[in-house]
Amino acid sequence: MAKNGQIEGGAVLGRVLSVLVILAGILFAAQLCLASPADHSQVPSIFDPHSGNADLLYRLSGFVLSITGLIFVVVFTLLVYVVIRFRERPTNAGREPAQVYGSNQIELAWTVIPILIVVVLFLATARVIHAIQDAPEPAEALEVTAIGHQFWWEYRFPALGVVTANELHIPVSDRAHPRPTFLKLLSADTDHSFWVPQLGGKTDLIPNHINRIWFSPQETGLFLGQCAQYCGTQHAKMLLRVSVESEEDFDAWIQAQKEPAIQDEKESAGRRVFETTACLNCHAVGGTNGTGRFGPDLTHLMSRQTIAAGAAENTPANLRLWIQNPDAIKFGSLMPAMKLSDADLDALVRYLETLK
Numbered sequence: 001m002a003k004n005g006q007i008e009g010g011a012v013l014g015r016v017l018s019v020l021v022i023l024a025g026i027l028f029a030a031q032l033c034l035a036s037p038a039d040h041s042q043v044p045s046i047f048d049p050h051s052g053n054a055d056l057l058y059r060l061s062g063f064v065l066s067i068t069g070l071i072f073v074v075v076f077t078l079l080v081y082v083v084i085r086f087r088e089r090p091t092n093a094g095r096e097p098a099q100v101y102g103s104n105q106i107e108l109a110w111t112v113i114p115i116l117i118v119v120v121l122f123l124a125t126a127r128v129i130h131a132i133q134d135a136p137e138p139a140e141a142l143e144v145t146a147i148g149h150q151f152w153w154e155y156r157f158p159a160l161g162v163v164t165a166n167e168l169h170i171p172v173s174d175r176a177h178p179r180p181t182f183l184k185l186l187s188a189d190t191d192h193s194f195w196v197p198q199l200g201g202k203t204d205l206i207p208n209h210i211n212r213i214w215f216s217p218q219e220t221g222l223f224l225g226q227c228a229q230y231c232g233t234q235h236a237k238m239l240l241r242v243s244v245e246s247e248e249d250f251d252a253w254i255q256a257q258k259e260p261a262i263q264d265e266k267e268s269a270g271r272r273v274f275e276t277t278a279c280l281n282c283h284a285v286g287g288t289n290g291t292g293r294f295g296p297d298l299t300h301l302m303s304r305q306t307i308a309a310g311a312a313e314n315t316p317a318n319l320r321l322w323i324q325n326p327d328a329i330k331f332g333s334l335m336p337a338m339k340l341s342d343a344d345l346d347a348l349v350r351y352l353e354t355l356k
Contacts, residue, residue, distance in 0.1 A: 044196065044197040044198050044223065044224050044225060045197055045198065046058060046061060046197045046198075047061070048198055049198060050198045050199060050217055050218060050219055050221070050223065050244075051173075051198070051199040051200055051215045051216050051217045051218065052173075052180070052215075052216035052218070053131075053132045053135075053199075053200045053201070053214060053215065053216065054197070054198055054199050054200050054201075054215075056128050056131055056132060057128065057132075057200070057201050059128075060124060060125065060128045063124055064121060064124070064125075067117065067120070067121065071117070132200075132201070132214075135214060137180075137182050137214070138178070138180065140178075140179050141179065141180050141181065141182050141214075142157075142170060142171060142179060142180070142181045142182070143157070143158060143159060143181075143182055143184070144156065144157055144168070144170070144181060144182070144183045144184070145157075145158060145183070145184045145186065146168070146183045146184070146185050146186070146194060146205070147186045147187070147188055147205075148185070148186070148187045148188065148189075148192030148194070148205040148227065148231070148238075149188045149189060149294075150189050150190065150231060150232050150234070150238075150334055151227075151231065151232060151233075151234040151235065151237065151238040151309060151330070151333060151334070152165060152166055152238065152295070152296055152308075152309040153165060153166050153168070153238070153240065153309060154188075154296065154297075155168050157254070160254050160258075161258060162254055162257045162258060163284075163297045163299075164257060164297065164300070164304075165296030165297055165304075166239075166241065166296060166304065166306065166309045166310060167241045167243065167304050167305065167306065168240070168241065168242045168243070169242075169243045169245060169250060169253050169254075170215065170217065170242065170243070170244055170245070170250065171244070171245060171246070171247050171250040172217055172218070172219065172220050172244050172245065172246055172247070172250075173215075173216040173217055173218065174218055174219075175218070177247065178216065179247070180214050180215060180216040181214060181215045181216075181217075182212065182213075182214045183212065183213050183214065183215075184210060184211075184212055185203055185204075185205045185210070185211040185212065185213060186205060186210060187205040187206055187207045188207075189207065189231075190207065190231050190232065191204060191205065191206055191207070191229050191231060192204070192205040192227050192229050192231050192238070193205065193227055193228035193229030194213060194225070194227070194228075194240070195225045195226065195227070195228040195240070196215075196223050196224070196225030196240055196242050197225060198223045199215045199217055199223050199225075199242060200213055200214070200215055201213075202228045204229055205229075215242075217244040219244070220244050220245055220246055220249075221243075221244055222241065222242070222243055222244075223241075223242045223244065224239070224240065224241060224242075225239075225240035225242070226238060226239045226240050226310075227239075227240070232332070233331065233332030234330050234331070234332050234333050237308070237309060237310070237311045237330050237333075238309050239306075239309050239310030239311065240310070241305070241306065241310055256300070256303065257299075257300055257303075260286050260287050260299075261285060261286050261287060261299045261300060261354075261355045261356070267347070267350050267351040267354055269347040269351075270347040270348045270349070270350050270351025270352070271288065271351050272347075273340065273344045273347055273348040273351070274288065274290060274348060274351060274352075275288055275289055275290060277338060277340070278336065278338065279292075279338070279348075280292055281294070282294040282295035282335075283295045283296065283297070283298045284297045284298065284299065285297075285298050285299050285355065286299040287299075295335065298352065298355055299355060300355060300356060301314075301352055301355045302314065302352070302353055302354075302355050302356045303356055307319060307322055307329075308322060308326075308329050308330045308333065309330075311329055311330045312329050312330075316349055316353060319349055319352060319353075320345060320346075320349045322335075323338050323340070323345060323348065323349065324337065324338070324340070324345060325337050
């Protein structure tokens with residue numbers, strides 16, 4: 001009897017420990033998902049919203065997680081209770097426990113309760129979808145056309161006459177002076193997906209189809225994201241950088257982008273290299289005969305912090321490497337290696353450094 005009791009106690013202890021280990025793993029995973037990083041600009045999270053529509057999604061996520069978390073707690077508690085309460089004992093070994101058949105109360109409970117939960121979740125989700133997708137566009141809203149390319153982003157400001165690439169600048173939309181940004185999303189080749197978690201949900205860019213998304217950022221700062229749809233070899237390095245600026249700083253940036261590129265006449269040799277090689281087939285520089293649209297507009301290249309859609313910092317060394325051997329920074333980027341001589345390469349880099 002004593003030996004059987006020890007075996008039974010050990011089995012119970014093993015089950016309890018297994019349950020505790022599982023619970024600890026779940027709590028640890030939840031902590032990793034919900035923890036707010038010290039530097040939110042480096043680890044974007046939907047649980048750190050900085051825009052009106054992102055806040056709607058955050059609240060909906062919290063509501064859904066609360067309901068599903070409660071379901072988990074109830075089910076997990078019942079599971080632990082059943083495992084311990086109805087465990088096999090020496091006294092009932094080999095005997096089947098009492099079965100319950102034809103209980104209308106139990107059948108109604110496990111039918112009606114899930115239906116009510118699904119209806120509540122559906123109505124809450126439909127409300128948020130309607131609020132985001134059918135939001136009216138006010139007259140003061142900023143309109144931007146975002147075009148996804150393999151593997152970079154093109155931004156056009158139709159009403160302002162500005163074209164840029166990879167780094168999007170938009171104004172803050174505080175409650176005192178609301179100015180949301182509405183983006184028209186297009187694709188130049190394959191499917192892409194625009195996602196800046198702290199500013200809003202992800203929206204796909206589909207060839208021959210127009211999608212839309214809007215932001216109403218409530219504070220200035222740099223917000224990161226990336227293409228969330230596999231679009232080819234360098235999908236993982238098709239990064240997004242959104243700079244939210246004050247009205248004054250945004251207006252100053254727009255004015256600077258409208259100005260002709262500052263081109264140093266001392267670097268005419270580099271300009272000659274640009275205009276006499278394949279560079280101008282893909283890239284545009286205002287004031288030159290380069291009008292290509294297959295690659296980013298380089299008119300104000302040095303006003304950007306990164307190159308290759310955020311894959312590297314915009315430094316002379318990285319710029320030189322990018323032109324000489326794109327695969328060293330972004331393998332499969334579709335930009336050909338120019339195979340220039342060292343003298344032409346140095347001259348071209350010096351010229352590009354003047355494009356501010």
